Amino acid sequence: xxxxxxxxxxxxxxxxxxxxxxxxxxxxxxxxxxxxxxxxxxxxxxxxxxxxxxxxxxxxxxxxxxxxxxxxxxxxxxxxxxxxxxxxxxxxxxxxxxxxxxxxxxxxxxxxxxxxxxxxxxxxxxxxxxxxxxxxxxxxxxxxxxxxxxxxxxxxxxxxxxxxxxxxxxxxxxxxxxxxxxxxxxxxxxxxxxxxxxxxxxxxxxxxxxxxxxxxxxxxxxxxxxxxxxx
Numbered sequence: 001x002x003x004x005x006x007x008x009x010x011x012x013x014x015x016x017x018x019x020x021x022x023x024x025x026x027x028x029x030x031x032x033x034x035x036x037x038x039x040x041x042x043x044x045x046x047x048x049x050x051x052x053x054x055x056x057x058x059x060x061x062x063x064x065x066x067x068x069x070x071x072x073x074x075x076x077x078x079x080x081x082x083x084x085x086x087x088x089x090x091x092x093x094x095x096x097x098x099x100x101x102x103x104x105x106x107x108x109x110x111x112x113x114x115x116x117x118x119x120x121x122x123x124x125x126x127x128x129x130x131x132x133x134x135x136x137x138x139x140x141x142x143x144x145x146x147x148x149x150x151x152x153x154x155x156x157x158x159x160x161x162x163x164x165x166x167x168x169x170x171x172x173x174x175x176x177x178x179x180x181x182x183x184x185x186x187x188x189x190x191x192x193x194x195x196x197x198x199x200x201x202x203x204x205x206x207x208x209x210x211x212x213x214x215x216x217x218x219x220x221x222x223x224x225x226x227x228x229x230x231x
Contacts, residue, residue: 028118029134032150033141040154041120043162051160058165060149060229064179066217067164068148069226070188073216076109079148080228084110084139085132111135113151144228152176157187158194171200185210185217 036057043053060068072079078086086108107115114134119127138147157167164187168176172183179187183199189210190197197206220226 026137029137029141032117033146037117037150037154040116040162042116042156045121046156046160053160053162054166054170055154055162056165056169057153057163058176060145060152061177063149063152063164063176064184065226065230066181066184067152067176067179067187068229069217069220070181070184070213071109071148071152071191072226072229073220074185074188074213075112075191077216077220077225079109080144080225082108082110084108084135107131108135109151110139110147113147113154114138116154116156117150145230148229155191156194157190158198161194181214181217182210185213188213 038057039055043055047053076086111131115121115127115131118134119130142150152164154162155164156162157171159170161167161170164176164179167187168174168179168183171187172179186199186202186206189202189206190199197203199206202210
């Protein structure tokens with residue numbers, strides 16, 4: 001076989017593999033538009049680490065509106081106004097890193113949903129590109145309400161606990177639909193580091209931060225920053 005033929009075969013294989021992978025990804029996107037996500041890569045990782053995984057899917061109607069407002073207030077107050085990416089926040093994070101400041105995340109709820117539901121944990125350019133590749137079509141195919149429903153059902157709350165229902169039951173002994181404003185703020189506060197920060201009992205940082213989140217929740221409701229979820 002000539003060198004040219006070998007290159008041609010390699011290119012054909014790469015193209016077909018990429019096309020096949022894209023088709024599989026699109027299939028998952030379509031399926032999860034309608035059906036619950038019963039398992040994620042991170043759930044599998046936690047199970048392999050020896051943790052007992054607790055995950056119970058519930059519709060968004062069975063999750064307290066306080067928790068919806070809390071995660072918008074804490075994680076992404078432009079959730080209803082962006083198309084998957086908060087460009088202003090990305091620019092601010094980049095400038096801060098260039099100036100020698102801390103490297104902070106600028107992921108939206110949509111990006112986090114794409115990562116949690118479809119991809120693997122960790123960082124790196126490949127994962128970030130894949131995250132963007134899922135976020136863009138997800139914003140086209142899904143309503144914001146559906147994205148929020150996915151997010152709250154696959155988010156990790158530490159100790160092998162995934163989803164709002166399991167978190168509410170394990171942390172507060174009640175269903176997610178009965179979470180109070182304060183309980184919702186506490187759960188939203190620990191989301192960035194659920195295996196480090198606790199809500200039972202909350203430490204000084206979590207107590208202070210949850211108070212800030214509660215104040216922002218009032219703004220979210222008053223300004224209609226949650227309108228795309230509840231309309």
